[in-house]
């Protein structure tokens with residue numbers, strides 16, 4: 001009875017506006033798991049040494065986590081309790097999303113030091129930051145204290161992730177829905193200075209059936225190059241990729257903003273930042289001043305990391321990032337003792 005009533009109160013609190021709930025804090029694990037951030041950094045550095053492209057994967061993983069059900073590591077779950085497909089099985093994530101095994105490695109080493117303490121959602125946020133540090137020589141502190149969710153549905157990914165066919169207005173609206181401004185949308189799009197894309201995400205810009213075409217805002221020589229790489233028969237399962245910033249796919253610089261005016265934005269959505277005058281002014285600003293872009297990019301990453309987060313008693317600290325905790329251990333004593341309380345009722 002008491003447990004049930006308590007669960008109901010906790011549940012209700014999780015639905016309250018953000019202001020009355022616990023907030024994220026820099027150094028959240030200072031007392032409970034002082035090595036947490038360095039263990040993530042080590043896991044990311046080890047993976048990066050083997051495959052530098054993994055950094056781009058980890059940055060995108062955090063983005064795709066935050067835009068779907070908030071930054072709650074729902075993107076990592078391997079099963080949908082309702083029986084359908086998961087977020088990670090959805091077309092925008094499959095087969096393109098990568099870096100899962102780096103998160104698993106970080107989680108495994110953290111579980112050895114401080115069991116049941118560090119959420120997978122926070123590990124994702126730390127790993128994205130570390131990837132940005134490794135590729136861009138940019139460091140920023142990451143407010144933490146996110147809790148993990150337990151729901152992962154394909155449809156949520158389809159409904160919330162912006163597709164590469166979005167117009168400027170659709171991009172602005174989608175980011176606004178996630179509390180991010182148009183400027184933050186342009187800032188964060190600069191992440192396309194690292195990483196790769198499968199052919200499926202841009203094939204309709206270069207082929208109409210079996211006829212070569214050149215989409216508006218795409219240079220004809222770049223289109224020809226892309227066509228030589230991606231067959232007209234490309235489908236979602238064609239496993240051919242190309243760098244989004246062909247010159248330096250593993251360096252986080254402001255080259256993305258320099259490629260756009262050269263008609264070398266890979267996606268229709270990238271080119272949309274040029275078509276809209278207000279957005280294009282920002283593109284020019286960030287192309288002209290890399291320092292400014294990096295500063296503001298880091299701040300925008302922190303803001304993205306706050307989207308619809310669960311804190312305090314809400315959600316859980318998953319023990320295995322791919323799996324929701326067994327019912328009995330979802331509020332284990334270890335976990336409760338490690339939570340920094342702030343405006344949340346105490347339990348016995």
Ligand code: HEM
Pocket residue numbers: 053055056057059060063096097098162163164165166171185188189191192194195196197198199200201267269
């Ligand atoms: C503005 C709307 C956005 C759209 C439409 C978009 C779309 C895409 C698409 C289609 C891909 C390639 C997927 C594939 O392989 O087929 C991609 C890759 C990528 N995106 Fe975005 N994206 C957007 C915003 C962002 C943001 C906000 C970030 C991070 C802050 C981001 C980071 C990345 C990274 C790093 C990659 C490369 C991933 C890898 O190499 O594994 N994107 N994006």
Ligand SMILES: *[C@@H]1O[C@H](CO)[C@@H](O)[C@H](O)[C@H]1NC(C)=O
Pocket residue numbers: 176177178179
């Ligand atoms: C975003 O869109 C969803 C679904 O339409 C809506 O419920 C939610 O309130 C919106 N959030 C913001 C911040 O606009």
Ligand SMILES: *[C@@H]1O[C@H](CO)[C@@H](O)[C@H](O)[C@H]1NC(C)=O
Pocket residue numbers: 208209213
């Ligand atoms: C593709 O080709 C069809 C018929 O060949 C034509 O009607 C259509 O307008 C073309 N689409 C584009 C985007 O060029």
Ligand SMILES: *[C@@H]1O[C@H](CO)[C@@H](O)[C@H](O)[C@H]1NC(C)=O
Pocket residue numbers: 289291292295
């Ligand atoms: C670039 O931006 C930085 C930081 O915002 C600023 O301090 C610097 O003066 C700018 N540089 C130029 C050349 O405008």
Ligand SMILES: *[C@@H]1O[C@H](CO)[C@@H](O)[C@H](O)[C@H]1NC(C)=O
Pocket residue numbers: 078108320321322323
């Ligand atoms: C986590 O769960 C997945 C999926 O059930 C499983 O394959 C994996 O071995 C588990 N990892 C650990 C460290 O137990």
